[in-house]
Amino acid sequence: MSLQSTQPEAGHTQQRDWFHRAVVYQVYPRSFADSNGDGIGDLPGIIGRLDYLKHLGVDVVWLSPVYRSPQDDNGYDISDYCDIDPIFGTLEDLDTLITGLHARGMKLVMDLVVNHTSDEHPWFTESRSSKDNPKRDWYWWRPARPGFEPGTPGAEPTNWESHFSGPAWAYDQTTGEYYLHLFSKKQPDLNWENPDVRSAVYAMMNWWLDRGVDGFRMDVINFISKDPALPDAPTPDGRPYGRGGDSYICGPRIHEFLQEMHREVFANRDQAPLTVGEMPGVTIDEAALFTDPARAELDMVFQFEHVTLDRDGSKWRPKKLRLTDLKTSLGRWQAGLAERGWNSLYWSNHDQPRIVSRFGDDGPYRETSAKMLAGILHLHRGTPYIYQGEELGMTNMPFATIAEHRDIEALNHYREATLELGLDPVEVLASMASMNRDNGRTPVQWNAGPNAGFTTGTPWMSVNHNALEINAEEQIARDDSVFNFYRRLIGLRHELPVIAHGDFTKLLPENECVYAFIRRHGDQELLVLGNFTPHPQPVDIGDPSWAQAQRIIGNYPHSRGLDLAPWELTALLRTRA
Known part of the structure; x- marks a missing residue:
C-alpha cells in the first residue's frame, strides 16, 4: 500500500x-x-x-x-x-x-x-520605587494584614503559598508593602487588570512576530486573570499557606484577555502564528473553550492531569502509575476535545x-x-x-547529593524539608x-x-x-x-x-497491562497496541481479522499478530470496505 x-x-x-x-x-x-x-x-x-x-x-x-x-x-x-x-x-x-x-x-x-517578570525588570524597578509611581499598579501590591506588623510572620496580605514554597508575598521595605509572586520572590506577578500592562505586552509580542518568530508557548497563561479581591485560600493539612488557585487559575477575565490578545497580536497576519497555552489546573470544559477556533483564543493548551497520576498529592510523594488511570485521563481529553478544540500531546x-x-x-x-x-x-x-x-x-x-541540583524548586523544597521541618536529608533526597x-x-x-x-x-x-x-x-x-x-x-x-485527522476510540479500558485504541478517518482504520509491562501479553479486542492488517510500525522486528511481547508497540492499518 x-x-x-x-x-x-x-x-x-x-x-x-x-x-x-x-x-x-x-x-x-x-x-x-x-x-x-x-x-x-x-x-x-x-x-x-x-x-x-x-x-x-x-x-x-x-x-x-x-x-x-x-x-x-x-x-x-x-x-x-x-x-x-x-x-x-x-x-x-x-x-x-x-x-x-x-x-x-x-x-x-x-x-x-507574561504572568510575571523579573524583579530586575525596569517596570518593577519603577513600580517598587514609590506608592505614587505611574507603574505602581503594574504589579500586585498590598499592605500588611490588619493587626500585624509589616514584615513579620503572618502579616502577608493573603495566605497564598508560592509554587516554589513559602508565602506568595514578599515584603518590600522601600514602601512598606508586599508584592505578589506566585513563583520565586524574584518573579513578581504582573497586574493584567491594568490596560497599560496588556498594551505593553501586546506591543512586545508584535515586535517578535515582526522579527520572524512564528508563535508563542505561553507560560502559566491561565494565571494572568486574578480575582481582584485576592481572597484567602483553604489551608489543607494544617499548612500555614494555601495555593489560592481558585483566585488565579482561569480567573474571571481570562477569556476576555486572551481574545483581546488575539485581536491585538495574532489576527490578520498572513501566516497565522501558533499559540500554545500552558495551563496548570485547566479543566476539559475550559480547554474546549480556549481552543475552539470560533472563539479566537489559542490553538491548544498544555494540561497536566496525566503527569500527576503517579504522585500521592505532592510531587515529592511518588507512587506507581496505574495504566487504567492513564488511559482514563488521556481518553477523557481525547473525547472532550473531539468536536471542538485540539489536544497537545507530551510525555516530557x-x-x-x-x-x-x-x-x-x-x-x-x-x-x-x-x-x-x-x-x-x-x-x-x-x-x-x-x-x-x-x-x-x-x-x-x-543525583548523589543536593549540591548536584540546580533547580530552584528542588533546592527550596530540600531546604524547607530539612531545615524547617527537620526531616532526614537522606530520605528527602531519595523522595526527590x-x-x-x-x-x-x-x-x-x-x-x-x-x-x-x-x-x-x-x-x-x-x-x-x-x-x-x-x-x-x-x-x-x-x-x-x-x-x-x-x-x-x-x-x-x-x-x-x-x-493527523482521525477520530479516537479507546479499547480495553480495564486492562492494566495493554494500552489500545483505534483511529478512523475516511476509509482508513488504525489499531494501536502497547504493552506497558516486561511480560508477554495476550490481546483480544474481539476482531481477529486485525491480525491480517498492514503493520506500519512496531518496535520488534516481526509481528506476533495481536499478542504483544514485553514493552511491544504495534500499529496496524487497514482500509474499510
Whole structure:
C-alpha cells in the first residue's frame, strides 16, 4: 500500500490546521549545545544542530526562554523582553536561528512569560520605587494584614503559598508593602487588570512576530486573570499557606484577555502564528473553550492531569502509575476535545522527569519501552511534542547529593524539608529522585566523547554517566535506534491522514497491562497496541481479522499478530470496505 502525502505543496499557503500534521521539538537552550566552552548551551550551539533537527523531521522548534534574565529560575524570570541574555548569545544570533529554521522548512515558537517578570525588570524597578509611581499598579501590591506588623510572620496580605514554597508575598521595605509572586520572590506577578500592562505586552509580542518568530508557548497563561479581591485560600493539612488557585487559575477575565490578545497580536497576519497555552489546573470544559477556533483564543493548551497520576498529592510523594488511570485521563481529553478544540500531546518537558524512567523501563528494556511510549503518544489525536533527548531515550539522572541540583524548586523544597521541618536529608533526597525537574535538564548527549559532546568546558550541570551508551551519534547511524523510530513516527504523521485527522476510540479500558485504541478517518482504520509491562501479553479486542492488517510500525522486528511481547508497540492499518 502506498502512503500518500497530505502536506501542502511548496509555495501554497498552509491551511489553518497545519499543526494537526506537525510535530514540535522543545529546546531547553541551557542544556542543548554549547558553542563557546563556557559550559552553558547557547543560540550558536542550537544553530549548529539544525541539520540534526531537520533529519529528525520535526516541523516546529519551541525555544525555552533566552531573554535577558538574572537566571533565578533559569530564564523564566525576564528582565528585558526584547533582548537576548548574553549567556545565550545576541539578537543577531536569534535572527540567524530564525533564518536557519525557515530555510529548512521549520518554524520557531518562543516561550512567552507574561504572568510575571523579573524583579530586575525596569517596570518593577519603577513600580517598587514609590506608592505614587505611574507603574505602581503594574504589579500586585498590598499592605500588611490588619493587626500585624509589616514584615513579620503572618502579616502577608493573603495566605497564598508560592509554587516554589513559602508565602506568595514578599515584603518590600522601600514602601512598606508586599508584592505578589506566585513563583520565586524574584518573579513578581504582573497586574493584567491594568490596560497599560496588556498594551505593553501586546506591543512586545508584535515586535517578535515582526522579527520572524512564528508563535508563542505561553507560560502559566491561565494565571494572568486574578480575582481582584485576592481572597484567602483553604489551608489543607494544617499548612500555614494555601495555593489560592481558585483566585488565579482561569480567573474571571481570562477569556476576555486572551481574545483581546488575539485581536491585538495574532489576527490578520498572513501566516497565522501558533499559540500554545500552558495551563496548570485547566479543566476539559475550559480547554474546549480556549481552543475552539470560533472563539479566537489559542490553538491548544498544555494540561497536566496525566503527569500527576503517579504522585500521592505532592510531587515529592511518588507512587506507581496505574495504566487504567492513564488511559482514563488521556481518553477523557481525547473525547472532550473531539468536536471542538485540539489536544497537545507530551510525555516530557523541562519541568518533568524523563519519561522512559517514569512510565517505561530504563534498564534492560530501555530502548524497547522508549519506542513503545513514543508510539502510544504520537499516534493519538493531537500535536505531539518531543522534549530534547527524549528521541534518544535519555534517562533520569542518579543525583548523589543536593549540591548536584540546580533547580530552584528542588533546592527550596530540600531546604524547607530539612531545615524547617527537620526531616532526614537522606530520605528527602531519595523522595526527590524520581520527580525533580533537574532530571530533564541534564545536557543532551551528542556523542561518547568528553561531556557527551555538549561542551568543551565544564558543564553547568553534570552529564548523565550513561552517555557512553546513550548518545545521538551512535543512534543516528543505527537503523533500529530510538532516534530512527521517532523519525518513522514523525514521517507517518506527515503521510497518513488517519493519524493527523482521525477520530479516537479507546479499547480495553480495564486492562492494566495493554494500552489500545483505534483511529478512523475516511476509509482508513488504525489499531494501536502497547504493552506497558516486561511480560508477554495476550490481546483480544474481539476482531481477529486485525491480525491480517498492514503493520506500519512496531518496535520488534516481526509481528506476533495481536499478542504483544514485553514493552511491544504495534500499529496496524487497514482500509474499510
